[in-house]
């Protein structure tokens with residue numbers, strides 16, 4: 763396959779696109795990383811199958827939308843989605859639990875414009891949502907992991923990359939999360955930062971707003 767047999771379209775942001783980029787990086791998979799700004803998005807929008815991004819596009823023009831669908835596809839291709847159906851389901855359960863956190867954070871806190879409402883939602887997020895779902899992530903890890911670092915079995919999966927990416931963004935946006943939950947993700951962060959391919963990507967990736 764040539765270097766540009768697949769194209770990945772997304773804003774020059776991490777947001778919903780970064781998980782797939784991390785999966786490709788972990789796999790050493792080459793692809794065309796097409797990034798655009800809000801100014802040039804109107805040129806791309808009509809070409810995207812659902813008028814949204816991220817989108818993964820194949821050489822024959824086939825497009826796959828929906829960030830987690832694209833990530834799951836990329837992970838399966840890369841061997842990062844479990845070795846059998848049951849392991850894949852365990853990985854999906856971790857992904858969906860992290861998604862529960864992200865939905866509340868982005869849906870109710872991050873993009874809230876009203877400062878008073880934002881402060882109220884942030885308090886609820888830190889004392890309720892995050893506490894409950896981090897505890898749930900811990901329960902899943904206890905049940906599925908055979909390794910200190912990874913959530914399922916003893917090797918890296920796309921669930922680890924999703925938790926890593928999501929928690930990293932959260933730590934940047936809400937530094938007090940570090941004091942409350944930082945330790946629970948330390949060995950995962952160490953493992954990912956110690957992975958040569960991922961480290962090379964993380965060191966070189968563009969600085970973006972979020």
Ligand SMILES: N[C@@H](CCC(=O)N[C@@H](CS)C(=O)NCC(=O)O)C(=O)O
Nearest residue numbers: 777778813814815816827828829830
């Ligand atoms: N459920 C979709 C949501 C996609 C989505 O909302 N994409 C946003 C960027 S994060 C977008 O394309 N916004 C521009 C637009 O809708 O015009 C996914 O997970 O991919």
